[in-house]
Amino acid sequence: MKGTKVISTLAALAGGLAALGAAGSAHAIAWYFQTPASKMAAEIDWLHQVVMWIILVIFVGVFGFMFYACYAHRRSIGHKAEQFHENTTVEILWTIIPALILIVIAWPVTQTVIAQKDTSAPDLTIKVTGYQWKWGYDYLKGEGEGISFVSTLSTPREQIEGRAPKGENYLLEVDNEVVVPVGKKVRVITTAADVIHAWWIPALGAKQDAIPGFLRDIWFRAEETGTFRGQCTELCGKEHAFMPIVVRVVSPDDYSKWVGEKKKALAAAADDPNKQWDAKELVARGEKIYASTCVACHQAQGQGTPAMKAPALAGNKLVVGPEAPPIDTVLEGRPNTAMQSFKQSLSDTEIAAVVTYVRNSWGNKASDVQPAEVKARRK
Amino acid sequence: MSAVVHDHGHAHDDHSHGHHGPYGGIMRWITTTNHKDIGTLYLWFSFVMFSIGGLMAVGIRLELFSPGLQFTDPDFFNQLTTMHGLIMVFGAIMPVFVGFANWQIPMMIGAPDMAFARLNNWSFWLLPFAATLLVMSFFMPGGAPGVGWTMYAPLTVQMGIGMDLTIFAIHILGMSSILGSINIITTILNMRAPGMTLMRMPLFVWTWLITAYLLVAAMPVLAGAVTMTLTDRHFGTTFFNAAGGGDPVLYQHIFWFFGHPEVYIIALPGFGVISQVIPAFSRKPLFGYASMVYATSAIAIISFIVWAHHMYTVGMPVTGQLFFMYATMIIAVPTGVKVFNWVATMWKGSLTFETPMLFALGFLFMFTLGGFTGLVLAVVPIDIQMHDTYYVVAHFHYVMVAGALFAAFAGVYFWLPKWTGHMYNETLGKWHFWLTLIFFNMIFFVQHFLGLAGMPRRIPDYPLMFETWNKVSSLGAFGMGLAQLLFLYIVVSTIRSGVPAPQKPWEGADSLEWTHLPTPAPYHTFEVQPEIK
Numbered sequence: 001m002k003g004t005k006v007i008s009t010l011a012a013l014a015g016g017l018a019a020l021g022a023a024g025s026a027h028a029i030a031w032y033f034q035t036p037a038s039k040m041a042a043e044i045d046w047l048h049q050v051v052m053w054i055i056l057v058i059f060v061g062v063f064g065f066m067f068y069a070c071y072a073h074r075r076s077i078g079h080k081a082e083q084f085h086e087n088t089t090v091e092i093l094w095t096i097i098p099a100l101i102l103i104v105i106a107w108p109v110t111q112t113v114i115a116q117k118d119t120s121a122p123d124l125t126i127k128v129t130g131y132q133w134k135w136g137y138d139y140l141k142g143e144g145e146g147i148s149f150v151s152t153l154s155t156p157r158e159q160i161e162g163r164a165p166k167g168e169n170y171l172l173e174v175d176n177e178v179v180v181p182v183g184k185k186v187r188v189i190t191t192a193a194d195v196i197h198a199w200w201i202p203a204l205g206a207k208q209d210a211i212p213g214f215l216r217d218i219w220f221r222a223e224e225t226g227t228f229r230g231q232c233t234e235l236c237g238k239e240h241a242f243m244p245i246v247v248r249v250v251s252p253d254d255y256s257k258w259v260g261e262k263k264k265a266l267a268a269a270a271d272d273p274n275k276q277w278d279a280k281e282l283v284a285r286g287e288k289i290y291a292s293t294c295v296a297c298h299q300a301q302g303q304g305t306p307a308m309k310a311p312a313l314a315g316n317k318l319v320v321g322p323e324a325p326p327i328d329t330v331l332e333g334r335p336n337t338a339m340q341s342f343k344q345s346l347s348d349t350e351i352a353a354v355v356t357y358v359r360n361s362w363g364n365k366a367s368d369v370q371p372a373e374v375k376a377r378r379k
Numbered sequence: 380m381s382a383v384v385h386d387h388g389h390a391h392d393d394h395s396h397g398h399h400g401p402y403g404g405i406m407r408w409i410t411t412t413n414h415k416d417i418g419t420l421y422l423w424f425s426f427v428m429f430s431i432g433g434l435m436a437v438g439i440r441l442e443l444f445s446p447g448l449q450f451t452d453p454d455f456f457n458q459l460t461t462m463h464g465l466i467m468v469f470g471a472i473m474p475v476f477v478g479f480a481n482w483q484i485p486m487m488i489g490a491p492d493m494a495f496a497r498l499n500n501w502s503f504w505l506l507p508f509a510a511t512l513l514v515m516s517f518f519m520p521g522g523a524p525g526v527g528w529t530m531y532a533p534l535t536v537q538m539g540i541g542m543d544l545t546i547f548a549i550h551i552l553g554m555s556s557i558l559g560s561i562n563i564i565t566t567i568l569n570m571r572a573p574g575m576t577l578m579r580m581p582l583f584v585w586t587w588l589i590t591a592y593l594l595v596a597a598m599p600v601l602a603g604a605v606t607m608t609l610t611d612r613h614f615g616t617t618f619f620n621a622a623g624g625g626d627p628v629l630y631q632h633i634f635w636f637f638g639h640p641e642v643y644i645i646a647l648p649g650f651g652v653i654s655q656v657i658p659a660f661s662r663k664p665l666f667g668y669a670s671m672v673y674a675t676s677a678i679a680i681i682s683f684i685v686w687a688h689h690m691y692t693v694g695m696p697v698t699g700q701l702f703f704m705y706a707t708m709i710i711a712v713p714t715g716v717k718v719f720n721w722v723a724t725m726w727k728g729s730l731t732f733e734t735p736m737l738f739a740l741g742f743l744f745m746f747t748l749g750g751f752t753g754l755v756l757a758v759v760p761i762d763i764q765m766h767d768t769y770y771v772v773a774h775f776h777y778v779m780v781a782g783a784l785f786a787a788f789a790g791v792y793f794w795l796p797k798w799t800g801h802m803y804n805e806t807l808g809k810w811h812f813w814l815t816l817i818f819f820n821m822i823f824f825v826q827h828f829l830g831l832a833g834m835p836r837r838i839p840d841y842p843l844m845f846e847t848w849n850k851v852s853s854l855g856a857f858g859m860g861l862a863q864l865l866f867l868y869i870v871v872s873t874i875r876s877g878v879p880a881p882q883k884p885w886e887g888a889d890s891l892e893w894t895h896l897p898t899p900a901p902y903h904t905f906e907v908q909p910e911i912k
Contacts (some may be wrong), residue, residue, distance in 0.1 A: 030832035030844040034765070046761045051758060055751045063744060067727040070732075070740070074662075079397070081662040081729035087711060091670050094719045095712060102708045105758070110701060112760045117697040129761035161445045161838060163410065171842045190694075195534040196627055198692060198767060202833040207763050212533060232841075233692075233767040233835040235527045236453045237534055297664075298435060299712030301468020307454050307522050308541065336536050357653045 034203040037228055037249070038088030038220050043112055051105060058101075073281040119219045124180060124185035130190070130197030130210035130232070132338050133239035133296060135176055136345060144259040147266065150345055151176040152292045155243045157300075160242075172229040175292070177246045179262075181255035182225050189217045194340050198234035201247050209234055221248040238308060238336055239296045239328070271349035273375045277369040279356065286357025289350050292360075297338055302362040307335045314362035323369050326355050327377050389868035392672025394564025401902070409504070412496035413552060413902065415482045420503050421478030422791075426867070428470030428510060433860055435463040440822075442839050443849050456839035457525025458541075462513065463803050464528025468645070469552045470510055472595065476648035477502075477549045477559050481589050482798065484563060485578070486900060487581045489572025489909045490602075494565040502559040509551035516541030516548075527837055529638070532619030532630040535608050542612065546605045553598040553787050572891075573714035574911030578772025581890045582665060585672050588653030589679045593640045593647070593783060601637040603628060625881035628693050634688035645779060645889035646746075647675060649786030654740050655890065656789050657721050660736035661728030663888035667720040674713035674720075692766045700759045711750065718747050733757045733885075734808030738789035741744075741747045741816050742782060750828070767837075776823045786816070791870070796884045797892055800899030801877030813863035818900070 036042040071081045093145050124142035128135060131150075138146040151174045158164035160171075167173070180186050189208035190199050200207040204220040221229075230245045250258065290298075297310035305313035315319060318325050333341035348371040355374075359366035401407040401416065408420060438459050440450045451459065480497070485492055493499045505868050516523040521539020524530070535542055567588045571580070580588075608630070610616040617623020619630045658665045665671065687695060687703040695703075720744055730736075752774040756762045765771060788811075825848040834845045841849065883893040891911075896904055 028844055029847045031828035031848070034833060040760075041764075044764050047758060048755065048761050049766075051755050051761065055754065059747070059751060062747065063897050065745065066722045066725060066740070069728070070730060072726065073660070073728050073730050075729040075731050079727075079729050082727040083663060084727075085664040085666050085724075086667065086670075087723075090723070091667055091716070095716055098712050098715045099709075102711060106705060106708060109704070109758050109760065113700055113704070116760055116763070117700070160448055162449065166446060166843060169842075171840060195537070196531060200835075202764065205764060206761075208694055209768060211621075211693065214694075215629070228835070231835050231838070233765075234851055235457065235531070235534065235837045237525070237537065238457065238458070239451075241453060241840045242756060244489070305454070306520065307539070309521060309537075338537055356521075 018140065021287055024126070034228075036205065037222050037224050037226065039111075039223060040116060040220065041203055043115075044205050047109060050108075054101060054105065058098075061140055064108050066271040068201065084365050109136045114220075116357075119187050119217045120218060121185065122271035123184035125188045125189065126178065126188045127181075127191070127198050128210060129238050130194075130243075131192050131234065132237050132340060133232075133243040134293075135174075135197075135199070135245060136193075137176075139153075142184075143181070143256065144262070147259065147262050149262075149266075151178065151246070153244060155242075157314075168327065169229065169278045172231070174244055174246045177227070177248045178224065179248045179255065181251060181252045184251050184252075185221045187217055187219045191213050191215050193344070194338070195236050196234050197232050197236045197243070199245055200232075200233045201230040201245060202219040203228040203230075204247065205232065221372060222247075225249045225251060228246045238305075240337060242296070271347060271371065273348040276370060277349070277352070277368075280362070282356040283360055284366055285350070286353035286355070286359075289346070290356040290357055293342075293346070294354065302358070309334075310339070311359050314364060316364075319358055320364050321365040322368065323355075323373060324377065326359065327351065327369060327374055330355060330379060331374070332379075341344075343378065348372075388528060389762055402523070402643075410500070411494075412500050414493045414499065415900065415902065416476045417493075417499050417591040418481030418483075418502050419424070419528070419798075421474045421481060421506075423903060424472075424473045424503070424506055424510075425478060427602060428466050428474070430863070431514065432466035432471055433465050433863065434809065435466070437856055437860050438828065439463060440525055440853040444853040445843055445850075446843055446846055448840055451839060452762050453839045454525055455522065457837065458523040460837055461530075462517070462523050465508075465513060468528065468641070469549070469860050470506075470513070472554075472645050472783050472787070473528075474506060474903045476587075476645075476783075477556075477653065479583075479648065479787075479794075480563055482564060483794065483892065484584055484903055485570070485586060487890050488567065488568035488570065488575050488813075489838070489891050489895070489903050489905050489911065490566060491903065492528070493562050494570055495562045496715065498558055499562055499879055502555045502562065505555040505558075507629055509548040511546045512548035512775050516544040519544065519595070524843065527787035529631075529634060530608065531634075532604065532608060532611065532845065536612055536620075538612075543609065543651070549605050550602055553602045556594050556598050560594040563587055563591040564595070570676075571612075572905070572908040572911055573796035578669065582654035582668065582671055583651035583890075584649070585596050586647045586675055589675050590644050590647045593682070593709040597637045597644065598635060601641075602694065603635065604633040606631050607633075607688050625758065628690070629695045630691050631693060632687065632695075633639060635689045638639035638685045638689065640679070642684045642778070643678055644776075645783045647679070649742070649746075649783045652786045652790040652793070653742055655888075656726050657737045657743075659660050659735060659793070659885045659888040659892070660731055660739070661725045662730075663728040665720070666723035666726075672716050674716040677713040678710060681706065681713070685710060688757060688762070704757055704759050708754070711754050711757075714750055718743065718750075724801035729887075733792075733805060734803070735789045735885075736793065737809065737812040738785050741812065742785040742789060743775055743782030745785070745819075749774055750780055752777065765830055767835055769834045769836055771832060772836050773823045773826035774824075778882055780823070786814075788812075794886070794892075795870070795873055797898055797900055798882075799874050799877070801868055801873050802880045803873040803877065803886060810817060811862060811865050811869060813867065815859065817839055818855045818859035818862055821839075821854050821909040823855075825851050825855075 076120050125139040125140045127140050134152040136150050154173045154175045159166045190208045192210040192212040197210040206218050206220040208216055208218040228247045232243045251257050297305050297308045298313050302308045302314035313319050330342050333339050351374045352369045352371040356368040412879045519541040524538040524542040524545050547799045607618040617625040619625050619627045688707045829848050880898045882898045
């Protein structure tokens with residue numbers, strides 16, 4: 001038989017290719033939900049399995065009939081066609097039975113939906129703000145109130161561009177992790193500064209779009225300590241793939257310790273905006289900010305990305321001209337581009353540093369900018 | 380419907396109208412008002428767009444073959460995914476079924492042509508202009524829009540001039556669809572042969588009648604959504620900007636109010652093709668004809684009240700989530716009825732497995748699989764876990780590729796003899812089927828695993844745990860692309876040569892084009908309408 005030969009050849013080919021794919025990767029092959037770390041994630045996993053089993057039974061049933069007909073009612077074995085074309089009883093049955101099955105599925109699901117939406121009485125409330133392309137976190141209520149930081153991808157560009165071997169948590173690592181206590185109900189309020197993002201931790205069963213100008217909320221309660229990783233799941237422009245979310249769940253004691261340390265560190269880092277800085281110090285600090293905040297669009301050599309409407313900064317007249325226009329650009333952003341306002345996310349000192357860096361790199365030469373000048377231009 | 384009728388018209392169709400035959404050369408195609416010529420134009424146009432969209436898909440899979448950035452920068456990657464989606468949906472899948480409608484509806488209802496012949500020409504010739512605008516956007520400063528085919532605000536505001544070209548392209552495509560639909564509705568309602576009552580029409584004609592209504596209702600909504608995007612971009616409106624009192628989520632509501640009926644606009648004509656093919660190769664009438672018509676209508680109506688199941692993660696109130704979940708689940712019932720009817724049509728038939736039947740069976744098996752994952756996604760808590768992951772990508776490709784595209788292949792092989800007068804090469808046709816089936820599943824079955832494991836869609840680079848399935852998927856994509864070259868070869872060689880086909884090459888086929896018309900179908904058919912008894 002020609003047909004069977006075709007099939008076996010193709011099956012061998014497909015098998016070979018799959019083996020090739022598997023051989024190419026030393027990493028574990030992920031193919032199912034991450035191990036749930038909250039009751040909600042476990043419940044979602046359970047619901048999924050229930051639905052899958054129901055589907056599988058129906059699937060095998062329906063296609064059992066189809067393949068049996070393909071086998072037993074072939075013309076090649078001389079089967080003659082019968083000419084029936086309706087049967088009211090059967091037709092009513094196969095309308096009502098699926099409807100009943102759906103009701104059976106809908107009942108437990110409704111309970112879960114209602115539970116998932118219940119964000120009342122949280123122990124800790126964190127506001128999450130999506131930026132192109134990083135996450136801002138503000139601890140609003142509960143232990144740790146007042147803590148505020150920005151969380152950016154910490155995977156080096158060299159790994160992404162293939163100039164260095166990729167680390168274990170490639171694209172799933174950040175400079176500042178969100179830390180929460182185990183067993184506590186955490187309410188996450190999402191919003192965004194520019195476009196829509198989505199905050200997601202699969203193991204906790206929590207996903208919520210972050211919508212500019214609106215507040216939305218979800219909650220989770222981690223049942224075990226550990227580090228849980230997720231990614232932005234709403235297309236938000238160029239670097240959408242490069243803004244992960246990392247949540248570290250710790251014991252209540254460790255959490256209190258972390259809160260203490262974080263608060264001290266934040267206080268120490270709070271710069272006096274009236275301090276006079278040395279130009280060299282500003283450039284050194286600005287380089288770091290540039291690498292985490294600006295480089296995605298304006299590029300390592302300041303050459304810009306025309307496709308993103310991100311102009312070249314090297315040799316740019318506005319950049320090396322008077323101090324006010326570049327400061328204003330960073331403070332206020334540019335409407336309808338990815339150049340957002342950095343008023344909220346960068347301090348006076350940070351803006352002074354990055355503007356000084358940009359004015360004195362890649363052949364640019366101009367005066368340094370002091371934090372006080374930035375402070376004066378804040379509207 | 381299966382009544383045998385003598386057509387007194389067709390005996391002299393062949394020679395009596397030679398005096399006003401078509402222009403020669405390129406002018407024939409530019410000026411034609413003949414439904415068969417226009418059908419051919421639609422079919423070739425959609426094949427060209429299918430090839431362009433397919434090349435983009437290969438580009439996407441090439442970048443995703445390994446983690447890291449190798450071939451594209453992330454911005455260009457986003458442009459590829461966006462344009463792949465728009466071109467496949469609006470340039471390939473929708474026009475291919477309009478091509479079938481043009482060729483088949485007049486012949487199947489015993490009409491001489493479409494109701495508005497010149498409008499028909501115009502509906503087609505709008506398309507190349509729209510397609511040019513779409514493709515041209517790549518060459519604008521800033522490139523094509525990198526916003527995803529759903530074009531969510533406010534990301535669209537950040538795009539370059541390519542976004543505007545895309546918006547205008549969508550306006551033109553919408554116009555073409557609406558004009559074509561009005562033509563189809565008018566033709567079906569007014570030009571049926573005497574005795575061809577609505578409930579005697581072939582199911583393909585029924586599904587197109589319903590689809591045409593969906594198009595007329597849904598396309599203006601999309602036009603509204605993109606026009607609001609346009610004015611937000613350039614004229615200071617803030618429909619989708621909270622700072623001016625608007626709401627970005629409003630865009631999603633409007634888009635999906637179009638978008639979900641659109642899913643059925645793509646699927647229903649495919650259902651129609653399958654409903655012609657399966658009875659023909661089962662040598663048995665379609666099981667439950669009336670319930671098929673009712674089920675299709677029910678699907679069309681319900682499709683207007685399920686849109687927000689694409690938006691479970693925007694933060695709807697709990698009552699909204701529950702309503703859209705229940706409505707979405709209800710749509711599974713009429714869809715199930717259709718699948719059961721097709722299987723019952725085969726039951727106790729006399730089955731043969733020529734290429735059209737193979738594609739129909741492939742459709743049935745894998746469309747149902749896509750329907751089942753649709754049911755999984757209807758469940759709010761599960762969807763929240765899967766939303767915007769590769770599970771969704773796998774789901775809608777099972778519905779659109781294994782669904783609509785397989786149905787289109789089934790239709791091409793089924794009607795190619797009637798259109799060209801030649802039989803296609805059966806062995807090569809079967810090769811095309813098996814290669815497409817295997818490579819399709821290689822690409823998309825594994826994407827279910829990727830989605831479950833948490834790989835977001837629309838990313839050019841991914842964590843290492845997703846590498847294996849991405850490699851399998853990419854290899855499948857390269858194979859699937861190559862397999863379509865075989866399809867092109869089969870079609871071209873059937874047109875140019877091949878064994879002459881008899882009037883009715885398929886024993887069980889019973890609609891008018893087989894029972895009343897010679898092969899190949901003459902340029903003008905049914906100038907005298909047959910009487911259906």
